[in-house]
Amino acid sequence: MDGLTIQEAADTTGWSARMLRYVERAGLVSPERTPAGYRIYGAAELQRLRTLKELLAHFDVALSDVAFAARLETDMDLRAAVQTWLRAQAVRPEHVGPDDWLRFEQLKHQRLLEVV
Numbered sequence: 001m002d003g004l005t006i007q008e009a010a011d012t013t014g015w016s017a018r019m020l021r022y023v024e025r026a027g028l029v030s031p032e033r034t035p036a037g038y039r040i041y042g043a044a045e046l047q048r049l050r051t052l053k054e055l056l057a058h059f060d061v062a063l064s065d066v067a068f069a070a071r072l073e074t075d076m077d078l079r080a081a082v083q084t085w086l087r088a089q090a091v092r093p094e095h096v097g098p099d100d101w102l103r104f105e106q107l108k109h110q111r112l113l114e115v116v
Contacts, residue, residue, distance in 0.1 A: 003040035013049045026067035
């Protein structure tokens with residue numbers, strides 16, 4: 001196989017080997033594997049890493065933002081849930097008076113934090 005080891009790819013791209021593993025787990029790059037299981041980075045993977053860096057810098061976004069966007073492309077349930085949440089408006093429960101709504105929401109958060 002013609003390509004770079006993970007350390008050589010890290011040295012070439014400026015990403016750490018740890019970050020390259022994260023990028024792979026996020027599904028943003030898929031290096032080939034040797035029969036022994038070692039990652040091999042070819043020209044296509046190096047190009048993806050370079051253009052990924054350019055994307056992050058141009059739009060001032062984090063790697064996790066791009067990884068999340070990639071999940072939205074493949075996980076339709078997640079996409080639908082996010083779209084529903086983005087369109088939703090806050091609604092005061094009928095049994096809670098306007099003056100009690102803030103306290104009601106605070107108590108709900110406190111209960112959630114106690115469970116976690």
